[in-house]
Amino acid sequence: MSGIQELPDELQLATAQHVKYIQSLDTRKDEYDYWLTEHLRLNGLYWGLTSLYLLRHPDALPRDETIDFVLSCQHSNGGFGAAPGHDAHMLYTVSAVQILALVDALDELDKRGQGKAMVGKFIADLQNRETGTFSGDEWGEEDTRFLYGAFNALSLLGMMHLVDVDKAVNHIVACANFDGGYGVSPGAESHSGQIFTCVAALTIAGRKDLIDVDRLAGWLSERQVPSGGLNGRPEKKEDVCYSWWVLSSLAMIGRTHWIDREKLIGFILRSQDLEQGGISDRPGNMADVWHTIFGLAGLSLLGYPGLDAVDPVFCLPKTTMERVLGKAR
Amino acid sequence: MASHGVAKYNRAARTEEQRQQDLEKIEKYRQIEDSIRSQASAGTYDTALFQLTSKLLRLNPEYHTIWNVRRRCLISSLLSKSSTSNSSPDTMPTPHEDQSTSTTEQSASSTAADADSDADILRSELAFTVPLLVEFPKCYWLWGYRQWILEQAVLRLPTATATSIWEGELALDSKMLTKDRRNFHAWGYRRYLVARLETPELRGKSMVEDEFTYTTKMIRVDLSNFSAWHNRSRLIRRLLDERGADDKARAAFIEAELDQIREALNVGPEDQSLWYYHRYLILQLIHHSQESTIVPNLTVEERISYIEREIEDIKDLIEDYDDIKWVYEALLEYTLALGQLRQASQSTGGDDDRQNEELQTWLAKLRKLDPMQAGRWDDVEKELKSRRETT
Ligand SMILES: [Zn+2]
Numbered sequence: 001m002s003g004i005q006e007l008p009d010e011l012q013l014a015t016a017q018h019v020k021y022i023q024s025l026d027t028r029k030d031e032y033d034y035w036l037t038e039h040l041r042l043n044g045l046y047w048g049l050t051s052l053y054l055l056r057h058p059d060a061l062p063r064d065e066t067i068d069f070v071l072s073c074q075h076s077n078g079g080f081g082a083a084p085g086h087d088a089h090m091l092y093t094v095s096a097v098q099i100l101a102l103v104d105a106l107d108e109l110d111k112r113g114q115g116k117a118m119v120g121k122f123i124a125d126l127q128n129r130e131t132g133t134f135s136g137d138e139w140g141e142e143d144t145r146f147l148y149g150a151f152n153a154l155s156l157l158g159m160m161h162l163v164d165v166d167k168a169v170n171h172i173v174a175c176a177n178f179d180g181g182y183g184v185s186p187g188a189e190s191h192s193g194q195i196f197t198c199v200a201a202l203t204i205a206g207r208k209d210l211i212d213v214d215r216l217a218g219w220l221s222e223r224q225v226p227s228g229g230l231n232g233r234p235e236k237k238e239d240v241c242y243s244w245w246v247l248s249s250l251a252m253i254g255r256t257h258w259i260d261r262e263k264l265i266g267f268i269l270r271s272q273d274l275e276q277g278g279i280s281d282r283p284g285n286m287a288d289v290w291h292t293i294f295g296l297a298g299l300s301l302l303g304y305p306g307l308d309a310v311d312p313v314f315c316l317p318k319t320t321m322e323r324v325l326g327k328a329r
Numbered sequence: 330m331a332s333h334g335v336a337k338y339n340r341a342a343r344t345e346e347q348r349q350q351d352l353e354k355i356e357k358y359r360q361i362e363d364s365i366r367s368q369a370s371a372g373t374y375d376t377a378l379f380q381l382t383s384k385l386l387r388l389n390p391e392y393h394t395i396w397n398v399r400r401r402c403l404i405s406s407l408l409s410k411s412s413t414s415n416s417s418p419d420t421m422p423t424p425h426e427d428q429s430t431s432t433t434e435q436s437a438s439s440t441a442a443d444a445d446s447d448a449d450i451l452r453s454e455l456a457f458t459v460p461l462l463v464e465f466p467k468c469y470w471l472w473g474y475r476q477w478i479l480e481q482a483v484l485r486l487p488t489a490t491a492t493s494i495w496e497g498e499l500a501l502d503s504k505m506l507t508k509d510r511r512n513f514h515a516w517g518y519r520r521y522l523v524a525r526l527e528t529p530e531l532r533g534k535s536m537v538e539d540e541f542t543y544t545t546k547m548i549r550v551d552l553s554n555f556s557a558w559h560n561r562s563r564l565i566r567r568l569l570d571e572r573g574a575d576d577k578a579r580a581a582f583i584e585a586e587l588d589q590i591r592e593a594l595n596v597g598p599e600d601q602s603l604w605y606y607h608r609y610l611i612l613q614l615i616h617h618s619q620e621s622t623i624v625p626n627l628t629v630e631e632r633i634s635y636i637e638r639e640i641e642d643i644k645d646l647i648e649d650y651d652d653i654k655w656v657y658e659a660l661l662e663y664t665l666a667l668g669q670l671r672q673a674s675q676s677t678g679g680d681d682d683r684q685n686e687e688l689q690t691w692l693a694k695l696r697k698l699d700p701m702q703a704g705r706w707d708d709v710e711k712e713l714k715s716r717r718e719t720t
Binding site: 032036087140141179187189191218224234275281286289 | 359553
């Protein structure tokens with residue numbers, strides 16, 4: 001990481017612009033896209049807020065309003081929708097728990113919401129007790145993303161005992177491929193996003209011994225392309241969000257040194273929008289909050305200066321994880 | 330909120346006219362949304378609400394709550410009540426239970442009419458989502474909704490009708506894969522369709538030969554299609570089992586696969602898809618534990634000689650392509666695996682010193698050709714050293 005201070009402006013982290021960009025996200029109600037993406041509102045809040053914490057501006061969004069908004073998305077069954085009026089789903093419920101953990105407000109669930117126990121029950125009830133995997137909601141779509149989400153949120157709530165961890169672990173093992181990677185379900189092709197969810201879930205379950213570390217690390221480090229960016233599968237284009245899926249997986253198995261970290265830093269920094277703030281999927285494209293958080297989280301894992309350390313399993317600041325897991329224990 | 334491949338533009342540079350156009354679009358969109366919300370909260374999941382969801386979903390197929398409203402409309406108002414659908418929260422007695430005292434003839438004819446009408450509705454649901462799928466081929470909710478419709482067909486329709494709907498879906502999936510050969514939604518959907526079609530509820534017979542042929546076809550079109558190679562690797566074990574392949578047939582099979590991939594590598598050694606599949610085949614030869622390989626009864630000597638032959642062929646590749654890193658990666662990995670096999674069989678062979686020298690040469694090549702993975706090559710070097718010290 002030597003010599004970063006001497007890099008030209010376009011290769012410095014544009015902290016002030018990113019903070020402003022995230023603050024501006026909820027002021028765009030005169031843009032059609034704002035309404036078309038309402039189904040991602042709660043996830044977007046988690047992405048934006050985590051970005052601000054990593055950028056060391058945790059107070060750039062008002063805490064009380066954040067908590068009020070999160071609680072306004074909760075249903076009587078304990079689950080959360082993306083925004084008021086949206087159906088409950090695992091993906092939003094996980095974001096809700098992550099946000100409350102981030103702003104140290106998990107207790108508000110018992111004070112003003114449906115209670116922590118109901119949230120835990122909503123999540124646990126989505127486990128398929130035969131196969132161990134999880135669906136996203138009552139309509140039944142199953143995916144290892146939901147399994148990971150369940151493990152993530154239940155860990156934050158201190159309620160992992162509600163689910164059959166061994167069965168879930170068996171399911172992940174069934175998703176493994178000969179190349180060391182994991183797919184979305186048994187038989188599916190290895191994919192960096194799914195590898196992250198499976199490796200993180202195995203880490204939470206304390207079963208990293210089941211990972212074929214060298215084979216998986218080899219597959220992951222082959223994802224780096226000459227521009228320095230990482231792709232999600234063989235022969236695909238590089239994309240900033242894979243900086244997170246690939247790199248965090250490498251971090252969990254102790255192999256981030258298998259890729260060229262300086263080159264990846266350069267790729268992420270070149271994908272910044274230096275005027276309007278935010279980070280895009282690759283240089284020159286439109287920034288969005290999804291690529292902003294995963295770009296920043298990637299830089300944080302790479303030890304880039306000026307950023308708080310991120311936890312590779314939970315995608316939350318390490319300080320948050322220490323506080324929450326300390327309490328849960 | 331998560332855009333891919335959208336070129337940068339300046340948000341602040343909207344003209345007043347463009348802003349007005351946006352505001353009009355927003356108003357229209359929110360009007361439909363409001364109507365849906367107020368009807369849904371009143372619990373009237375009727376045809377009118379159903380039609381509103383069509384309007385909104387055409388504007389925004391990512392809006393998963395609206396797909397759920399649509400499902401509730403189908404269950405409550407459009408589809409017959411004759412199914413034993415466990416998705417239906419409706420506990421009202423079904424019309425058929427009411428008619429339980431009527432003649433079986435009447436009940437059978439009304440069931441047939443219901444099934445016809447259900448089939449029409451389910452077919453039209455699939456048709457409704459086709460243009461959306463073409464426009465948004467990576468939208469999870471769309472694939473999930475089609476899956477739900479297909480399950481409704483199994484629950485509600487006679488086997489033959491349901492099967493023909495499912496077969497139509499497989500044809501559509503093939504079309505989607507022609508448009509984007511790597512779409513992992515479409516590949517996953519295909520595996521799901523085939524697995525369900527194979528159950529007695531639908532076709533009830535194995536499709537493994539057809540699917541294997543499909544991967545051959547896809548690979549011929551595009552050798553770089555790793556998704557097709559991957560699917561092939563997942564079909565082989567069942568294929569051989571169902572063919573009742575004996576040891577000879579299995580050996581012939583893996584030889585044919587090796588021949589095919591070797592030919593492809595001779596033309597395109599920079600293609601990592603080919604190397605991944607080659608590695609899959611080599612793993613079948615390396616594995617000792619019987620159930621995890623497609624050639625369980627090869628002797629260690631046979632395994633060794635197959636791998637030796639592959640290594641020799643790859644070495645030949647260097648003559649024409651000495652700057653392709655995959656060649657050296659394969660040589661390194663396979664040579665180390667070969668060493669382990671030899672150790673296991675206590676067979677000698679290969680000159681250790683010469684082999685060490687080769688390994689060092691290949692590693693040096695990898696460092697030069699792929700400096701981004703320098704840390705990995707450092708670890709490999711340490712590993713080689715510790716192996717030498719223990720032997
Ligand atoms: Zn991306």
